[in-house]
Amino acid sequence: MVYGVPHLINGEKLQLEKRKLDIYNPSNGEVAGYVSVADQEVVDQAVASALKAFPAWSATPSTQRAKILFRFKALLDENLKELAALVTQEHGKTLIEAAGSVQRGIDVVEFACGIPSHLKGDFAEEVASGIDSYSMRQPLGVCVGITPFNFPGMIPLWMFPLAIACGNTFVLKPSEKVPSCALKIVELAKKAGVPDGVVNVVQGDKETVDALITHKDVNAVSFVGSSAIAEYVYKTAINHNKRVQAFGGAKNHCLVMPDADLDQAVEAIVLAAFGSSGERCMAISVVVTIDDKTADALVEKFKPRIQALKVGMGTTANIDIGPLITKAHWEKVKSYVDLGKKEGAKVILDGSDLEVTEAKNGFFMGPCLFDHVKPNMRIYQEEIFGPVLIVVRMNNFDSALQMINQHDYGNGTAIYTRDGYTARVFAEKVQVGMVGINVPVPVPVPSHSFGGWKRSIFSDIGMYGPEAVRFYTKLKTVTARWYPKEKAK
Numbered sequence: 001m002v003y004g005v006p007h008l009i010n011g012e013k014l015q016l017e018k019r020k021l022d023i024y025n026p027s028n029g030e031v032a033g034y035v036s037v038a039d040q041e042v043v044d045q046a047v048a049s050a051l052k053a054f055p056a057w058s059a060t061p062s063t064q065r066a067k068i069l070f071r072f073k074a075l076l077d078e079n080l081k082e083l084a085a086l087v088t089q090e091h092g093k094t095l096i097e098a099a100g101s102v103q104r105g106i107d108v109v110e111f112a113c114g115i116p117s118h119l120k121g122d123f124a125e126e127v128a129s130g131i132d133s134y135s136m137r138q139p140l141g142v143c144v145g146i147t148p149f150n151f152p153g154m155i156p157l158w159m160f161p162l163a164i165a166c167g168n169t170f171v172l173k174p175s176e177k178v179p180s181c182a183l184k185i186v187e188l189a190k191k192a193g194v195p196d197g198v199v200n201v202v203q204g205d206k207e208t209v210d211a212l213i214t215h216k217d218v219n220a221v222s223f224v225g226s227s228a229i230a231e232y233v234y235k236t237a238i239n240h241n242k243r244v245q246a247f248g249g250a251k252n253h254c255l256v257m258p259d260a261d262l263d264q265a266v267e268a269i270v271l272a273a274f275g276s277s278g279e280r281c282m283a284i285s286v287v288v289t290i291d292d293k294t295a296d297a298l299v300e301k302f303k304p305r306i307q308a309l310k311v312g313m314g315t316t317a318n319i320d321i322g323p324l325i326t327k328a329h330w331e332k333v334k335s336y337v338d339l340g341k342k343e344g345a346k347v348i349l350d351g352s353d354l355e356v357t358e359a360k361n362g363f364f365m366g367p368c369l370f371d372h373v374k375p376n377m378r379i380y381q382e383e384i385f386g387p388v389l390i391v392v393r394m395n396n397f398d399s400a401l402q403m404i405n406q407h408d409y410g411n412g413t414a415i416y417t418r419d420g421y422t423a424r425v426f427a428e429k430v431q432v433g434m435v436g437i438n439v440p441v442p443v444p445v446p447s448h449s450f451g452g453w454k455r456s457i458f459s460d461i462g463m464y465g466p467e468a469v470r471f472y473t474k475l476k477t478v479t480a481r482w483y484p485k486e487k488a489k
C-alpha cells in the first residue's frame, strides 16, 4: 500500500493533501509512497513552532540538554536496524551500508552530548588594571537544515543534534526522495525528551526550500546537495541575512604512486568508488597515476575485482551495489557512460545495461571503468554520481597535483604511497578540503569537522565538530570591571 510521509510540527504529525511528490522504491521502480509539499503556510507554522520553543530551550542548561541527547543517542542505537531498513527501502543501498551511514550520524550525536564542554568560553584575568575579559557562545535562534537523498539518516544527524545542543531550535527539510528515516529520527528525539517545537520537519521541494531560506524568522541555513543548488541556496539565504553553510558536489581523485601497495590500493578504491552505487560525495571517482606501468597494473587488478561485485536489491544478503535513486538519475549516469565512449575514453568495463533478474524494473546499474580519460573530457570534469570510475594517466607528481588543484571541485582526495615525504607534500599542497593518506574516503571523525573547498562548499565553515559549534552559535565577549563596594581607606 502506498504510504504518506507527514510533516512534524510542534510534536504533531501533519498530513495534508496539498501538492504531492512520489517516493519510489528504487529496487522495483514502483511508487511506494508520497510526501505532500509544505507550502508557505506550512513553513510558516513550522518556523513559528521553532520560534516559540526557542526561549525555553535556549534557557535550558547545557547539562540538561546533554542529558536529553544521551537518551536520544541510546534510542538511535536501539533503533539502528529499523533506521537502516528505512534507508534501504527508499534509497536502495545495502542494509550494511545503510546501517554504517546511520552509525556515522550517531557518532555526531555522541559528540553533541559533550556540549557543556564544547560551549566553554575563554577567560582572561586582568587584561587591564582591574579588568577581566571573557567570551561566551550563544545560540542563533531558528536554524534550518536541507538535506540530499544520498544519506537519508546521516546528514540530518550531522545537522540538527548539534544545532539544538547549542540551544537553537530547528526546521529540517529532508530530501523528498527519502523522507522516512529523517522523520523517524526526529520522532526518536521527541521520545528522548526533546520538547515539542524544538525540532520540526517539513517535507517538500524547491517551493518549501524557498519559503524556508527567505523566512524572516530563520537565522541560519545548513544545506547539503548539488553545487548549483548549493550556490543558489547560499546566495538567496545570504541576501536574506541568514548565516549559511552550503555543501555541494564533488569529483574526488585518488593519486596512486608507483611505490604504493597496489593490492591494498585496488581493494580500497573499488569500495570507495562503487559503495552506495557511487552516490557518495566522498566517493573516489578518478584514479590518477604518474606512469603507465602503474596504470596498466592497476587496470589489470581492477577488472576481476570490479567484475566480482554483486549488484542487486539492498535487502538481499551479500550484495555489494544497490540500485540508483531514480529512473531520471539512472538516465543521467547512463548518458555520461555514453558520453565517455563518444569522447574517446577507453571502456574497460561497461555495466550500464546490466539487468537484475529478480528485479527487472529496478534502477540498477553495474560498475563501469574507463581508462585513458583526459582532463578536457566532460566525464572527468563533471560529477557523475554513479558507479563510474575513470583512470587519468599523468606523467609526473607535479602535473598530477596541478590537475587535481585545477579541478572545479575540492571535496575529498587521497594518495596511495609508501613514501612519507611524498604524502606530506601532497597533503600540504593539494587544494582540497579533506585528504586521505592511504585512506580512500577521508571523512573526518566527529571531533574534527567536515568540509570541502572550491565548488564543493559555499561558505567557509564546516559541518559537525568544532566548526559546527561555531556555526550554530554567535560569539559574545565581555570586558568587565568590578569596583569595590566601599573605597579602600
Ligand code: NAD
Pocket: 146, 147, 148, 149, 150, 151, 173, 174, 175, 176, 204, 205, 206, 209, 210, 224, 225, 226, 227, 229, 230, 232, 247, 248, 249, 250, 280, 281, 383, 385, 411, 452, 456
Ligand atoms: P539536490 O541538490 O538535488 O537536492 C538537495 C536538496 O535541495 C533536497 O532537499 C532538494 O529538495 C532541494 N532542492 C532540489 N532542487 C532545488 C531547487 N531548485 N531549489 C531549492 N532546493 C532544491 O541534491 P541531491 O540529488 O539530493 O543529492 C546529491 C548531491 O548532493 C550530489 O551533488 C552530492 O555530491 C551532493 N552531496 C554533497 C555532500 C557534501 O557534504 N559536500 C554530501 C552529500 C551529497
